[in-house]
Amino acid sequence: MPTAVQTVAMVARQRPQLERLRRRYGPMFTVRIAGFGPFVIVSDPALVKQVFTAPPTVLHAGDHSPLRTILGRHSLLGIDEDRHLEQRRLLLPPFKGQRMQGYEELIEQITRDEIASWPTDREFSVAGSMQRITLRAILRAIFGATGEELRVLEELMPAHTEQGSRLATATYLQRDLGPWSPWARFLRGRAEIDAVLDRLIAMAKADPELEERSDVLALMVQATHTDGTPMANDEIRDQLVTMMAAGHETTAHQLSWAVERLRRHPDVLARLVVEADEGGKTLREATIREVQRTRPVIFFAGRYCMEDYELGGHVLPRGTRVGLAAALTHFDPDLFDEPDRFDPDRFVDRLPDTYSWIPFGGGMRRCIGATFAHMEMDVVLRVLLEEFDFAPTDAPAEGWRFRGVATAPDRGGRAVVSHRVRRPAPGPPVLV
Numbered sequence: 411m412p413t414a415v416q417t418v419a420m421v422a423r424q425r426p427q428l429e430r431l432r433r434r435y436g437p438m439f440t441v442r443i444a445g446f447g448p449f450v451i452v453s454d455p456a457l458v459k460q461v462f463t464a465p466p467t468v469l470h471a472g473d474h475s476p477l478r479t480i481l482g483r484h485s486l487l488g489i490d491e492d493r494h495l496e497q498r499r500l501l502l503p504p505f506k507g508q509r510m511q512g513y514e515e516l517i518e519q520i521t522r523d524e525i526a527s528w529p530t531d532r533e534f535s536v537a538g539s540m541q542r543i544t545l546r547a548i549l550r551a552i553f554g555a556t557g558e559e560l561r562v563l564e565e566l567m568p569a570h571t572e573q574g575s576r577l578a579t580a581t582y583l584q585r586d587l588g589p590w591s592p593w594a595r596f597l598r599g600r601a602e603i604d605a606v607l608d609r610l611i612a613m614a615k616a617d618p619e620l621e622e623r624s625d626v627l628a629l630m631v632q633a634t635h636t637d638g639t640p641m642a643n644d645e646i647r648d649q650l651v652t653m654m655a656a657g658h659e660t661t662a663h664q665l666s667w668a669v670e671r672l673r674r675h676p677d678v679l680a681r682l683v684v685e686a687d688e689g690g691k692t693l694r695e696a697t698i699r700e701v702q703r704t705r706p707v708i709f710f711a712g713r714y715c716m717e718d719y720e721l722g723g724h725v726l727p728r729g730t731r732v733g734l735a736a737a738l739t740h741f742d743p744d745l746f747d748e749p750d751r752f753d754p755d756r757f758v759d760r761l762p763d764t765y766s767w768i769p770f771g772g773g774m775r776r777c778i779g780a781t782f783a784h785m786e787m788d789v790v791l792r793v794l795l796e797e798f799d800f801a802p803t804d805a806p807a808e809g810w811r812f813r814g815v816a817t818a819p820d821r822g823g824r825a826v827v828s829h830r831v832r833r834p835a836p837g838p839p840v841l842v
């Protein structure tokens with residue numbers, strides 16, 4: 411097909427188009443998308459493993475990423491090799507497993523505040539709420555924002571992220587065509603955000619208790635590069651914008667999908683409620699993994715060949731892009747029995763395989779927020795199960811809407827909820 415037709419098909423009907431191509435060409439094929447050149451899509455786990463573990467000098471993920479111009483040239487998502495490694499090491503500590511428990515209470519509170527205004531007994535979309543919860547969670551937990559700065563960032567970030575997502579793949583729009591062009595408006599939004607971030611950075615630098623703080627901002631303000639120079643404000647800002655953008659929309663869409671899936675699987679929903687009441691979480695964690703398998707919000711982890719690269723018996727010329735397709739690997743019947751079936755039990759007491767379950771990408775570029783996102787989804791779902799009865803539905807599944815970078819349910823995850831009538835805790839037997 412001509413590039414223009416392929417491009418339209420990949421934007422408008424991404425998943426059916428991918429499935430069609432895999433049926434026709436197998437687990438490795440090339441698509442041509444306007445502005446991107448040849449894009450080799452890979453879904454076989456052995457090839458996925460090879461690419462994820464390739465040397466970072468041979469396959470880049472940053473400097474040719476469409477997100478680099480959107481998030482800034484210093485963004486972790488836009489750099490490679492030694493610089494990437496240095497920044498990744500610096501940013502990782504707040505995302506390590508042992509830190510997660512410390513964030514749970516805060517996220518529970520954020521969730522309860524948000525859902526206090528949910529309407530009952532009428533249908534509404536959960537997407538907006540999920541966005542507010544996940545953005546606030548990043549801002550408060552990961553970079554300790556409060557007060558006016560928190561308020562302004564909460565106001566500015568959602569629209570900025572949405573504009574950025576649309577512009578990321580529409581590279582032809584990334585130029586200033588007058589003050590009201592999408593790119594000019596996007597840059598104005600970024601300047602406003604940068605001004606708030608500069609204030610936050612200045613406040614952190616002046617904080618007498620900076621050394622005791624362990625949030626990302628405090629770490630970056632105190633960090634030095636390997637040559638001993640401190641991180642400049644524009645470097646810190648790009649990383650903060652990256653965390654906010656990469657961290658909130660993805661998690662929010664995934665939570666909206668969770669609601670969409672669970673209302674269509676009342677048996678799983680009922681078991682989750684019982685489990686939550688009993689203080690367990692095994693099925694809930696498995697459910698989160700199954701939602702991510704069946705509805706991955708990021709379809710590809712991308713790499714770029716810096717030299718001719720041999721993969722699956724072919725030589726990919728220098729300059730070829732490679733896309734590791736969660737949206738295909740997760741639906742491979744050789745890897746997952748009846749892959750279209752939503753079945754959380756497949757992950758109960760069994761962690762998914764590193765190279766066939768890849769919603770967070772992999773290797774040295776695996777999402778640094780993966781543990782945080784999992785913990786956050788777990789807490790939000792638990793609170794929802796404790797607070798509400800979700801009315802099941804036999805309405806058709808919501809469609810996939812590609813929003814430039816991530817994919818979301820096309821109706822935002824419609825829900826009908828009512829407050830749960832709580833059963834009193836069992837007391838001592840009453841004698842009559």
Ligand code: HEM
Nearest residue numbers: 656657660661664708711770771772775776777778779783
């Ligand atoms: C369900 C939620 C999320 C999903 C599905 C997701 C997915 C991804 C994917 C697919 C990648 C690319 C990995 C690769 O190229 O191999 C990535 C990278 C990244 N994610 Fe996430 N993410 C989520 C949540 C978060 C959160 C909460 C944060 C931060 C607070 C975050 C920050 C990042 C960053 C900074 C990178 C770049 C890592 C690097 O290049 O070294 N993400 N994410």
